[in-house]
Amino acid sequence: MPDVVLAGVGGQGNVLSARLLAETALRMGYDVKTSEVHGMAQRGGSVVCMVRWGEKVCSPLVPEGRADFLLAFELLEGMRYLRYLSGEGTAIVNLYRLDPLPVLRGDAEYPPNAREVIRSYAARVLELEARAMAAEAGNPRAAGSVLLGVLSTCLDFPDDVWREAMVAVVPSKAVEVNLRAFSAGVAFGRRGD
Amino acid sequence: MKRALLSGNEAVALGAWCAGVRVAAAYPGTPSTEILEELARYPDVYCEWSPNEKVAMEVGIGSCLGGARTLVAMKHVGLNVAADPWMTLPYIGVNAGLVLAVADDPGMHSSQNEQDSRYYARMAKVPMLEPADSSECFEMIRAALELSERHDTPVMLRLETRISHSRTVVEYREERRTVDLPYEKDAVKRVMIPGHARLRHPVVIERLGDLQRESESSPFNRVEMRSTRIGIVASGVCYQYAREAFPEASLLKLGFVYPLPEKMLHEFASHFRRLYVVEEMEPWIEESLKAMGIDVVGKARIPRDGELDPDVVARSLSELMEMDTGVRGGGWSPPAPRGTPPDQSVLPSRPPVMCPGCPHRGLFYALRRNKAVVSSDIGCYTLSVLPPLSGIDCQVCMGAGVGMALGLEKAFASSEANAGKAGKVVGVLGDSTFIHGGITGLIDMVYNRTLSTIVILDNRTTAMTGFQDHPGTGRTLMGEETFALDLAELARAVGVESVRVVDPWDLAETEAAVAEEIAAPRTSVIISRRSCVLRERQEGFPYRVNEEKCDACKRCLRLGCPALVMRDEAAVIDEDLCVGCSLCAQVCGRDAIEGVGGYA
Numbered sequence: 076m077p078d079v080v081l082a083g084v085g086g087q088g089n090v091l092s093a094r095l096l097a098e099t100a101l102r103m104g105y106d107v108k109t110s111e112v113h114g115m116a117q118r119g120g121s122v123v124c125m126v127r128w129g130e131k132v133c134s135p136l137v138p139e140g141r142a143d144f145l146l147a148f149e150l151l152e153g154m155r156y157l158r159y160l161s162g163e164g165t166a167i168v169n170l171y172r173l174d175p176l177p178v179l180r181g182d183a184e185y186p187p188n189a190r191e192v193i194r195s196y197a198a199r200v201l202e203l204e205a206r207a208m209a210a211e212a213g214n215p216r217a218a219g220s221v222l223l224g225v226l227s228t229c230l231d232f233p234d235d236v237w238r239e240a241m242v243a244v245v246p247s248k249a250v251e252v253n254l255r256a257f258s259a260g261v262a263f264g265r266r267g268d
Numbered sequence: 269m270k271r272a273l274l275s276g277n278e279a280v281a282l283g284a285w286c287a288g289v290r291v292a293a294a295y296p297g298t299p300s301t302e303i304l305e306e307l308a309r310y311p312d313v314y315c316e317w318s319p320n321e322k323v324a325m326e327v328g329i330g331s332c333l334g335g336a337r338t339l340v341a342m343k344h345v346g347l348n349v350a351a352d353p354w355m356t357l358p359y360i361g362v363n364a365g366l367v368l369a370v371a372d373d374p375g376m377h378s379s380q381n382e383q384d385s386r387y388y389a390r391m392a393k394v395p396m397l398e399p400a401d402s403s404e405c406f407e408m409i410r411a412a413l414e415l416s417e418r419h420d421t422p423v424m425l426r427l428e429t430r431i432s433h434s435r436t437v438v439e440y441r442e443e444r445r446t447v448d449l450p451y452e453k454d455a456v457k458r459v460m461i462p463g464h465a466r467l468r469h470p471v472v473i474e475r476l477g478d479l480q481r482e483s484e485s486s487p488f489n490r491v492e493m494r495s496t497r498i499g500i501v502a503s504g505v506c507y508q509y510a511r512e513a514f515p516e517a518s519l520l521k522l523g524f525v526y527p528l529p530e531k532m533l534h535e536f537a538s539h540f541r542r543l544y545v546v547e548e549m550e551p552w553i554e555e556s557l558k559a560m561g562i563d564v565v566g567k568a569r570i571p572r573d574g575e576l577d578p579d580v581v582a583r584s585l586s587e588l589m590e591m592d593t594g595v596r597g598g599g600w601s602p603p604a605p606r607g608t609p610p611d612q613s614v615l616p617s618r619p620p621v622m623c624p625g626c627p628h629r630g631l632f633y634a635l636r637r638n639k640a641v642v643s644s645d646i647g648c649y650t651l652s653v654l655p656p657l658s659g660i661d662c663q664v665c666m667g668a669g670v671g672m673a674l675g676l677e678k679a680f681a682s683s684e685a686n687a688g689k690a691g692k693v694v695g696v697l698g699d700s701t702f703i704h705g706g707i708t709g710l711i712d713m714v715y716n717r718t719l720s721t722i723v724i725l726d727n728r729t730t731a732m733t734g735f736q737d738h739p740g741t742g743r744t745l746m747g748e749e750t751f752a753l754d755l756a757e758l759a760r761a762v763g764v765e766s767v768r769v770v771d772p773w774d775l776a777e778t779e780a781a782v783a784e785e786i787a788a789p790r791t792s793v794i795i796s797r798r799s800c801v802l803r804e805r806q807e808g809f810p811y812r813v814n815e816e817k818c819d820a821c822k823r824c825l826r827l828g829c830p831a832l833v834m835r836d837e838a839a840v841i842d843e844d845l846c847v848g849c850s851l852c853a854q855v856c857g858r859d860a861i862e863g864v865g866g867y868a
Contacts, residue, residue: 085620094273097435101273108401109435111275112377113298113734118651119830120620133512135434135505136577140603151615158609175618179833180656180825183616192610215844 076129077230078137081219082156083148084173085112085122091245092146092219093124098240099232100128108135121175123156144229145197146222148205149173150189157196166197167225169205169218201225201264208259213252220253224260234261274438276431279402280369281306282438283409284339288446289313291331293324295704296733297343298378299432300371304341305736308745312446317736317745320666320704321346325353325368332366332422333458335449337413341369344385345665349705355392357422358475359468360458364449365416367409368394371427374548375575378732380646380665382573384550389424389526393472395479396424396526397488398504402436404523408488415482417447419475426525428548430505430575480527488523491536497593499540501533501553501564506576510546513582514589516599528556537562542592544585548576622651624831625847627798628725630772631696632659633827633851634779635723638786640694641680643672645706647698648732648800649725656828660696667705669695673720674713692786693720699755700730700738707758713791714763721785721792722764724755725772727800735803759793766792773798775854801847810846810864811853813839817860824852824861 079096083089090111097109105128112122125137137159145160147153147168160166170190177183186192194200205221212221220241227237238254245253274282280303284292292315294304308315318324321342328340342350347370354368370388373379389396397412399405405427412423456464483489495516502510503522510519520536522528537543537557545554545566554566569584570576582600589598622629632652635642636659644650644663652659662672673695680690697706702724710722730736737743742752759767766788770781778796785792818838825832831845832852841852843864853861 084618094435097273101271101437106437107273107435109273110430111433111435113301113433118620118648118732119618119623121618132436133508134578135430135436135508138512138577138579138582138603140605151618154610155612155615155618158605158612160605162604162606164606174830174833175616176621176654176828176830177616179830180828181822181834182655185616186610196605196607196609198606 076127076132077144078142079126079144079146079226080137080142080156080159081124081126081146081148082152083122084152085118085120087122087148088216088219089122089124089146089148092223093126095220095240095244096223096226097126097128098244099237100126102236102240103232105129106132108132110135121152121155144226146226147193148218148222150193151175151186153193154186154189157193160197163198165199165201165229166193167222168193168200168202169222170202171204171206171218203263205260208263209256212255212259214249217249217253217256220256221260221263224257225264227257227261228264269439269441271437271439273435274402274406275302275433275435276399276402276405276427277302277433278306279405279438280409280425280427281310282440283406285310285313286440286442286444287410287413288337288444289339289413290336290446291328292316292339292341293318293327294341295319295321295324295346296730296736297346298733299373299429300341300343300346300369300427301733301736302432303339303369304745307339315745317738319739321350322352325350325357328366328368329353329357332362332364333451335364335451337364337447338366339369339409340366343379344370344372344383345379345381346370347385347388351388354388356460358392358394358472359460359465361420362416362422363451364447365413366422367412367416367425368422369425369427371429371432372549373429375429377429382549384552385424385426386525386552387550389426393476394422394424395419395524396426397523398426398525399431399523400504400507400521401431402434403438404488405431406438406440408523411488419479421475421479426504428505434505476527480530483524483527483529484531486524486529489529489532490521491532492519492521494518495593496539498544498589498598499536500544500546501536501557502546503553506546506548506581509576509578509581512578514585514599522553525553528553530560533557533560533562542588546570546576546581619654620651621654621828621830622648623801624829624845625801625849627727627772627796627800628652629657629827629829629849630775630778630851631723631725631796632657633775633855634782635659635694637779638782639692640782640786641676641689641692643669643676643693643695645669645697645701647701647725649696649698654828656826665705666701667697667709669697670706670709670713670722673722674709674716674718677718677720691719694723694782694786695720696723696725699724699726699728699740700736702755703739703753707762710759710764710793711762718791719789721782721794723794723796726755726795726797727803729800729803731800731803735800755795764793765790767795769795769797771798772796773849773851775851809848810843811841811848811850811861812843812864813841814860814862817858819858821857823855823857827851827855
């Protein structure tokens with residue numbers, strides 16, 4: 076029963092990515108639960124979404140130390156939610172830095188060793204420039220679909236189910252670019268193996 | 269049968285539509301907002317954004333009396349605003365069913381307090397159902413409407429953030445059956461003069477007895493017997509947490525939560541040496557059980573503040589459960605991480621911030637330059653409380669910035685300790701919240717001759733909850749064009765002597781207006797007007813720092829713009845984030861920030 080935590084910054088699109096992942100799991104016939112963040116917390120704040128599926132899911136929240144996958148949309152946020160990852164968990168990390176206000180203001184330092192910390196904690200780490208790859212696919216805001224493409228190579232959901240879910244969940248004008256971004260992630264994931 | 273992954277809010281909307289709701293009213297508030305947004309997508313149901321929750325409730329009362337099944341939705345603090353009609357509605361009863369869907373926010377993801385709405389069910393003597401997932405949201409809305417009609421009472425459907433904003437699987441038939449009941453005048457029942465109300469209160473009390481009997485046999489209350497060594501009572505999402513934390517425990521899952529099924533609880537309790545209650549926020553169930561003479565462990569172990577999750581539940585109770593069962597951790601197996609995760613307390617926090625180009629920024633910069641004492645209310649602009657703008661002195665609820673400004677001024681006026689401050693008071697609020705709760709305060713200011721200034725941050729939408737329309741936008745929830753309330757005309761009409769409109773992207777104009785109005789001995793209103801940048805993409809090119817000219821004075825950083833950062837002794841603008849508001853260029857003393865021409 077896989078548990079996935081998606082950590083990022085409000086506006087990066089991880090709520091949509093969580094929906095897409097959940098919709099795919101639903102189409103595979105699983106019981107699925109997600110939790111999302113709306114409202115004030117989204118305004119450029121730290122945003123975490125969770126997706127769980129299996130025969131039967133109880134809590135929509137993943138307990139700390141239980142997640143099989145952490146999708147880090149941003150390095151600091153990856154670090155912040157690392158505690159959810161299990162001892163065997165995989166971190167899929169977008170090598171992207173967005174300075175939070177205390178850093179912009181000069182009151183705090185962006186952790187210089189974020190990559191190393193994630194590497195040393197997760198059992199397996201897949202690092203990529205998802206934002207740049209999404210930009211190449213047509214829109215840097217589709218980075219979430221690149222990360223999901225990588226995740227898909229670790230799961231056993233057929234490609235066409237992902238694509239059906241994409242059409243169902245993503246606004247129609249953004250489907251094409253997200254499909255391309257997803258494929259870029261898949262290609263990266265396969266190379267990684 | 270269809271099978272879909274729905275949020276609790278979407279499931280409430282779908283359930284309401286299938287159950288034949290014809291009228292629905294709400295004021296947006298996280299985590300309840302999507303209920304009405306979603307319902308408005310369905311055909312043949314009138315949906316409205318009301319100016320505030322009290323009006324929404326009143327619309328709902330009229331509509332259910334008029335024979336239409338009705339849904340009213342709000343967040344927990346909204347029910348404080350609607351509490352006046354809510355408390356008397358049970359006296360007059362309904363005609364067609366009325367359900368109040370109210371969403372609590374434990375952990376305060378998007379709220380100013382952690383109040384527990386369940387007390388409002390008990391206080392009003394209104395039955396309350398509480399779903400544990402989206403599927404129950406869907407089922408319970410119909411059950412609640414039927415219960416409402418069977419017992420001639422409003423019904424509360426109590427939600428929480430993790431129910432409203434979790435997606436879970438719902439299997440349903442998309443079938444709608446409407447109810448259309450005749451309206452008949454019955455003044456003794458529906459006009460609550462004291463003589464009538466004295467007749468009705470005993471009816472309300474007697475009704476509680478009938479409801480209690482329904483609760484005993486409700487399919488939403490059920491016992492899941494497993495081990496007889498651990499017994500847990502829980503409702504809502506806490507049921508899910510308890511189930512996951514202690515899979516072997518026996519559970520009494522409550523769904524018909526008020527009135528509680530007393531016999532069922534006594535019977536369940538008799539099986540266990542020790543009974544646990546897992547609930548978020550207040551010891552609401554716990555107190556009731558103790559009043560019934562059932563000894564339980566609840567808030568003595570489980571936190572009363574913040575959100576629960578399976579972890580918190582397990583850690584709070586595993587020690588006692590180990591004693592009950594003799595099994596290590598009571599059956600909870602703590603996860604085994606691969607080392608120590610980074611210490612959260614040393615990581616830089618990432619609070620929500622005002623967006624690049626946010627029209628509120630210029631106004632708060634101007635207030636700060638004028639050293640104003642600022643009372644505020646609730647919206648995106650509340651985020652200006654954080655450094656560097658540090659723009660707000662006090663804030664409690666919607667509309668309150670106006671009345672608090674008046675009170676501050678009156679206290680300062682007769683104070684030696686605060687000499688000079690009386691003339692510095694400014695109340696700020698948003699366009700939507702001004703209409704929600706600020707208008708009566710403004711009338712008070714004029715009526716009682718105050719000298720303070722009110723700023724309405726008019727970004728032409730209800731931004732924080734996701735861009736809902738309101739009476740000032742000229743569009744309804746159902747997408748119809750309508751009259752747009754003119755805030756300036758309204759302020760003049762209630763007697764405000766000086767009303768002016770400024771563009772907060774023009775710092776010189778905004779600062780001058782604030783300085784003048786603070787100084788002038790009269791009640792004044794400044795409308796700081798510019799559309800939300802997220803709502804309407806605005807013209808303008810990104811700006812860039814000329815490193816030759818920048819002397820790293822950091823003045824531009826005082827704006828708190830997320831697109832601006834200091835790197836290697838010069839400011840840098842993230843051109844992806846910059847929307848070209850030009851505020852940083854306006855504050856720069858070295859003309860070091862320049863527009864990037866030709867970039868779209």
